[in-house]
Amino acid sequence: MILQGENILKQYHHKGETINALDHVSFKVNKGDFVTVTGPSGSGKSTLLLALFGLIRLTSGNIIFDGKRIDNIGDRQLTDIRKKSIGYILQSFALIPYLTTIQNVMIPLALEKIPGKEQAKRAREILDYVGLSDRMEHLPRELSAGQQQRIAIARSIIHRPQIIMADEPTGNLDPTLSLEILEFLKKINRENKITIIMVTHSSVAAGYGTMKLHLNEGKIVTSGN
Ligand SMILES: Nc1ncnc2c1ncn2[C@@H]1O[C@H](COP(=O)(O)OP(=O)(O)OP(=O)(O)O)[C@@H](O)[C@H]1O
Ligand SMILES: [Mg+2]
Numbered sequence: 001m002i003l004q005g006e007n008i009l010k011q012y013h014h015k016g017e018t019i020n021a022l023d024h025v026s027f028k029v030n031k032g033d034f035v036t037v038t039g040p041s042g043s044g045k046s047t048l049l050l051a052l053f054g055l056i057r058l059t060s061g062n063i064i065f066d067g068k069r070i071d072n073i074g075d076r077q078l079t080d081i082r083k084k085s086i087g088y089i090l091q092s093f094a095l096i097p098y099l100t101t102i103q104n105v106m107i108p109l110a111l112e113k114i115p116g117k118e119q120a121k122r123a124r125e126i127l128d129y130v131g132l133s134d135r136m137e138h139l140p141r142e143l144s145a146g147q148q149q150r151i152a153i154a155r156s157i158i159h160r161p162q163i164i165m166a167d168e169p170t171g172n173l174d175p176t177l178s179l180e181i182l183e184f185l186k187k188i189n190r191e192n193k194i195t196i197i198m199v200t201h202s203s204v205a206a207g208y209g210t211m212k213l214h215l216n217e218g219k220i221v222t223s224g225n
Contacts, residue, residue: 002162002195003029003052008061010047010218021047023218024061029211031162034189035197036209043215045199049165052197053086054078066162083111087156087164087194091171093148095140101151102127102136108159126154130184146177150184157188164188166198170205182208 010022021044029035037045050056052063054070063071070081087108095104102123109119127133130150140148149169156164166185170178182205189196200206214222 001028002031002066004064005052006062006064008051008063009059010051010056011059020218022051025218025220027213027220027223029195029197031195032189032193033195034186034208034210035213036206037197037199037213037215038201038206039215044218045215046167048215049167049197049199053088053165054082083108084159085162087159087161089152089156089164089166089169091168093152095148095151097140100137100139101132101143104140104151105154105158107155112159122158126158130154145173146180149173149181153181153184153188157192157194161194163195163197166196168199168201170200170202178202178205
């Protein structure tokens with residue numbers, strides 16, 4: 001098991017009202033699972049990813065990652081775990097507009113203070129893997145949406161994380177490009193045994209899950225393989 005949530009409660013307080021964005025959620029993820037998280041808008045999917053990624057604190061409950069509790073540790077330690085072990089992919093790609101393809105991909109290694117030569121070597125390997133060796137010096141705006149998302153994926157795996165969290169990674173892509181990205185995520189999942197947790201609205205994307213979590217009003221209503 002790589003990730004476990006135990007009785008996760010996340011409340012937001014808004015104008016005197018309490019919202020249970022996550023309402024006592026429990027689940028277990030095994031290493032190598034491709035987890036899909038589905039549910040209606042407002043059901044708590046993004047909140048779940050943010051909580052697992054340590055970007056928001058729980059109201060109560062535990063998160064155990066790789067055998068250690070991460071819900072009650074300090075910000076510095078959490079940042080270290082994030083930098084080392086987790087990759088993140090967003091719907092909007094979140095590339096830095098004034099950096100080239102290769103510079104964007106090297107960011108996680110720069111954060112880990114890996115020597116420049118090694119950064120460039122690994123970035124070239126990963127860009128070859130995602131089929132973008134011929135676009136290394138382009139800026140994001142000079143690339144197609146699918147290419148930009150492949151760069152975001154390259155950036156999310158370059159530091160060899162144990163787990164990738166993706167919030168609607170195909171939300172801004174047409175059906176053909178979506179399939180390309182989903183196949184790519186499947187390949188990363190299979191070949192590198194990287195666990196993937198993917199939030200999606202698309203039933204096609206949800207079909208890629210080897211484990212499925214369905215949320216409604218902050219509760220897990222179905223889970224299984
Ligand atoms: N910072 C916040 N302050 C107050 N309420 C919040 C905050 N963030 C989220 N919520 C509420 O928590 C609930 C869950 O939100 P969340 O973003 O997790 O939904 P979601 O399932 O990702 O929806 P979508 O499919 O639309 O992205 C919603 O009712 C939302 O309004
Ligand atoms: Mg969301």
